Amino acid sequence: MDYGNASTGSTPSPPYHHHQQQQYSSSCGSASPPSRVSSCSPPPPLPPAMQVVGNVAPTVVLSPCAACKILRRRCADGCVLAPYFPPTEPAKFTTAHRVFGASNIIKLLQDLPEASRADAVSSMVYEAEARLRDPVYGCAGAVCRLQRQANELKVQLARAQAELLNAQAQHANLLALVCVEVANRRDNNGCQQQQQQQPSSSSSLMDGGGSGSDEFGAVYQYHQQQAFYDSDLDSATWPDHEAQLWT
Known part of the structure; x- marks a missing residue:
């Protein structure tokens, strides 16, 4: 050869x-x-993610977003779904895709401003999860349950407020009764003190009257003795020679 x-x-x-x-x-x-x-x-072979073309610097090919990966399509630079469905959260797009569909999600995001797209994606994922949990009512079922719980809490709150008002009224009544009882006890104590002071004054007066009665009795006894002596002198018999002296 x-x-x-x-x-x-x-x-x-x-x-x-x-x-x-x-x-x-x-x-x-x-x-x-x-x-x-x-x-x-x-030299070792270059990694598959890097490509060298002439003198151009190597460009790193990023992993596609979860939406494009599930849809099996090329993830472009201006992909609408990439900022909201990262590669690390594939279940997020899977749930929304099963309920709404990829075309509806893309159309909805394109019709909204960028500032509202994140909230729209969160609400779509929540509604999709609720629909998968409850195929009949979906998100409306969750809202009804929350409303029912709110009504029950309102009833409990009304009962608690009524019990509180009742307790406050009872407390006010008890306080009024206590005030009346304290006032009655003060009045009773004042009456007892006055009654104790009155017998002491009357006893002192009685003691003073007793001393006066003793003096009166002594004077009365003296006068009785004098009258007795006078009556004795009048009734006495005097001798004749003594009687002649008086004549």
């Missing part, structure tokens, strides 16, 4: 591989010692 003709008849290699072969040959030619044979090995 004519290897020279075969080599000349082969297709020319791309410039990138030709450049690598030149670098490889130059590096191998400069490495004269046998100990550096390992350094002449070909």
